[in-house]
Amino acid sequence: MATTIKDIARKAGVSISTVSLVLNHKGYVADETREKILSIIKEMDYKPLHSARKLATQKTGNMGYILWEGHFSEVEMFYSQVFLGMEYAARKNDYYILLTTVNDHFDPRQDLPRFLKYNDVDGVALAGRVPLDLIHYLDKHAIPFVLVDYEVPGKNYNTIKIDNYNGAFRAVEFLIEQGRRHISFVGGTFIHPSIKERYRGYKDALEKHGLLNNSYLEAYSYCENVETSRAIGEKGIKKLLKSRPEIDGVFCCNDTTALGVLSGIQSMGKTIPEDVAVIGFDDIPPAEFSSPKLSTVSVPKLDIGKEAYKLLYEQIYNPNIMPQTRIISVDLVIRESSQTKNKP
Amino acid sequence: MATTIKDIARKAGVSISTVSLVLNHKGYVADETREKILSIIKEMDYKPLHSARKLATQKTGNMGYILWEGHFSEVEMFYSQVFLGMEYAARKNDYYILLTTVNDHFDPRQDLPRFLKYNDVDGVALAGRVPLDLIHYLDKHAIPFVLVDYEVPGKNYNTIKIDNYNGAFRAVEFLIEQGRRHISFVGGTFIHPSIKERYRGYKDALEKHGLLNNSYLEAYSYCENVETSRAIGEKGIKKLLKSRPEIDGVFCCNDTTALGVLSGIQSMGKTIPEDVAVIGFDDIPPAEFSSPKLSTVSVPKLDIGKEAYKLLYEQIYNPNIMPQTRIISVDLVIRESSQTKNKP
DNA sequence: TATTTTAATCGAAACGTTTTAATTTATTTT
DNA sequence: AAAATAAATTAAAACGTTTCGATTAAAATA
Structure with a gap:
């Protein structure tokens, strides 16, 4: 042999x-x-031979990567990229990343990913919004874990966060600098903390520049309490434009929504960016191929995965270390959908 | 413990x-x-304890899932779904599926996925187009593998195929039955056998109904020798419509392209399906959320994954069995983008 | 009844590593 | 030169299973 x-x-x-x-x-x-x-x-x-080594060291050499089924198989490619980043980083220490999904109806007694059931991972990364019961299970069983792009209010867990607030703030400020004065927000459910933060950045940027009056948010934002999607974006902006035709800028909670917003604006006969400027968030691949090409706040997905891996690794080998939060910074990337309104 | x-x-x-x-x-x-x-x-x-069991049985309990980096992280979610199907099926036998990507410049000495390098899998599934050198490596080292949605001309490997020909044929025939008479094809590179087959189905359906004359294909198809994308679809149909405004139906090599075609048609001021009917292929999730909703040939991605798993499993435990090809059948699903042209 | 067959159980070896503690060898200190 | 320390190596135990072959007990056959 x-x-x-x-x-x-x-x-x-x-x-x-x-x-x-x-x-x-x-x-x-x-x-x-x-x-x-x-x-x-x-x-x-x-x-x-890894199995022999693992038997001797009492380590599995695996990490789990869990995400909500919808995020993996439906519209979002964001977390797939994060996975890739982890997978790349894991090569250094010969860790394998086991990917699996959970769905909404999660019962720890039944739906536990089998790598947890059989103790086949040394730790897990949780990507995006996952069932609270799952987090509690890990916490209770002292299984090292890190939250990626998610947080639990009032709890101090290991977390990789995106700098949502500053990214949003910067994007909106950019629109203002370009001469836009009626900037609306289109988004989905606030269950996800990232979206809430982005909304806060939007609001504060308006406020800083004295654009925020009493009824502003009410009139200019559209948020539906469902997962974000193109459809939401399209529907949202149409509704907003009907009641507020003066809208000349849109900040979207993410690119998926923004792509829908693009179509929505165009279907109402307006042009982008001349009539309305649009900025998204995430920088998913299709953002580069839309027409016009979407300006967005670029999130370094691979880096997020890499950081998640590193943090998790540290937790596994120093179980008594304090939980940490690491914030990944973002970049505003200007493409076509947000050109200057009025060249001086 | x-x-x-x-x-x-x-x-x-x-x-x-x-x-x-x-x-x-x-x-x-x-x-x-x-x-x-x-x-x-x-x-x-x-x-x-799995590592102990694995040591004793001399099996790894893992299978590899390899796909081209672009397919995973860029526009395609097709193969992610196939992966999920495998992962679901694998639960039955407690197999883990290790997902990794390879890129275009593949050198077996350098770029071998580490689960192959360290013999950490009992077999691997190759999704879509992957480097030939990788296939040769597996073949040479007698590592069980199955090709998913790909084939190597002249070689008889274990394969899960999609019934591309009949799916395409049926879709085009449907357009004809609905009264369409100038049906074009929009696609990407023919490197991928699936696309070639779909094109063949398109052609044969036209021929069967006497629509194919000498210059037809030349005038009515647009294929660019790059990976498929929305951009290709949009660009392609615009070009076609300019020279052939009589086009009243489009069969697209896949949904990604079709989504671009949808935008392209609309941007030229035509309506779907009244002026032009569109049918795609694959049934990726966004097809349900486009406007109008995209009719398409639905491919059961989870089933493909499941079959891939089963075939691979059989190969692992009966190494001397002959290579097999299994064909997965597809369904035409009619949504909004292909309604009848002329109601009787 | 004596013999063979079948069913049920077990002891021990094997799988390929890591790791602890012991041992040997070399080097430094007194 | 003896004693103490440091460096280099190793034997053996441990990790938790599976499996082969042996053993015993029960059932079937002669």
């Missing part, structure tokens, strides 16, 4: 312990023997 | 061998003892 650590030891004329030591960069071993062993390993193309 | 097989054996007053036998449904064990052991297992919530 495949070559084992024994074969290496025999050929190198040492014990398997020594080979193991060089493999794991531990203990003392003479430079000379190390070199010899290393070269034999390469020569025989030896690869430690 | 966690309860082990020893704990179960001790409590049941039997040897660990016996416990193992009932766990694996092997050998003879008296009904009475089986019941007893089973109930103790449940009572103590015993879960066999």
Whole structure:
């Protein structure tokens, strides 16, 4: 069969312990023997058998990545990218990321992902909004976990956050700088904290520039209490434009919505960006291919995945460390949908 | 620590061998003892440690799922759904599916997914178009694999195919039955066999109904030699409509393209389906939310994943079985984009 | 009844690592 | 030169299963 650590030891004329030591960069071993062993390993193309290693170390070498079914299979590609980022980062330590989904009706006794049921992961990353019961389960069973782009009010868990507030603030401020004066907000449910934060950034930017009066938000924002989608965006902006034709800028809670907003505006005979400027959030791939190309707040999805991995890894190997929150900063990227209104 | 097989054996007053036998449904064990052991297992919530089991059985309990980076992270959600289907099916046998991507510049010596490098999978599924060198590597190393929605000309590998030809044929025939007479095709690169087959179905349907003359295909099809995208669809149909304003139906190589076609037609001031009927292929989620809602050939993505899993599983446990091809049939689903042209 | 077959159970080896503690060898300190 | 310390190596135990072959008990056959 495949070559084992024994074969290496025999050929190198040492014990398997020594080979193991060089493999794991531990203990003392003479430079000379190390070199010899290393070269034999390469020569025989030896690869430690992971299941044996795992049995001995009592680690699984796996991390879980859980997300809501809808986010994976439906409209969002955001979290797939985050997954990829984790997967890339995990290569360094030979971790595998096991991806699975949970759905809305989650009962820990029944619907627990099997890598949790069978203790096949050392920790898990939770992407986006996931059932609270799942979080509680992990907490209770002391399984290391990190929340990605989500948070639980009043609880202090390990979290990777996007700088939603500043991203939104900056985007809206940009619209104002470009001469827009009637800027509306289109979004979905506020269950997701990210969206709430983006709304707050929107509001504060308006306020800073003295655009916010009593009835402003009521008149200029459209939020429906469902998951975001193109359809919501299209429907929302149409309704807004009908009652407020003076709208000349839209900040959307995310790109998916923004793409719908684009269609909505166009279907009402207005042009983008001349009549209405639009900025989204996330920078998902289709944003580059829309017409006009969508300006947006770009979120570094791969980096998020990478940070999630790193944080989770630290938690696994230092279980007593305090929970941390890391904030990933974002960039405003200007494409076509938000050009200057009035060139000076 | 966690309860082990020893704990179960001790409590049941039997040897660990016996416990193992009932766990694996092997050998003879008296009904009475089986019941007893089973109930103790449940009572103590015993879960066999996978790494130990894997070490003993010399199986990894993992399958790989490899797809081209672009397909995962960019516009396509098709293969994500297939993955989900595999993941669902894998639950039955406690297999884990390890997802990873490869990119265009693939060198087996460098870019081999690490689950292959470290022999951490019992077999792999290849989704869509993947580098030929990868396939050759698997073939050479006798690693069980199945191709999903792809094939290599002249080679007889395990394959899950979509019934592209008949799906396309049926879609186009439907357009004809509805009174359409100038039906064009919009697509991307023919590198992918599926697209080639869909084109063939398109052509044959036209021919069957006597619509195909010498210059037809040239005049009415638009194919660009790049990956399919919305942009291609939009660009393609605009160009076609300019030279052939009589076009009253479009069959698209897939939904992504079709969504672009929808925008393209609308941006030229025509209405769907009154002026032009559109049918796509794949039935990706956004097809349900476009306006008008996209008629399409629905491909059961979860089923594909499930079949891929089953075929791969069979290959792993019967390595000497002949390579098989399984064809997944498709359904024409009529939504709004293809209504009857002339009601009688 | 003695023998063979079948059913039920078990002891022990095997799977390929890591790790602890012991041992040997080399180096430094007194 | 002896004693103490540090460096290098190793034997053996441990990780938790499966499985092979042996053993015993019960049932079927002669």
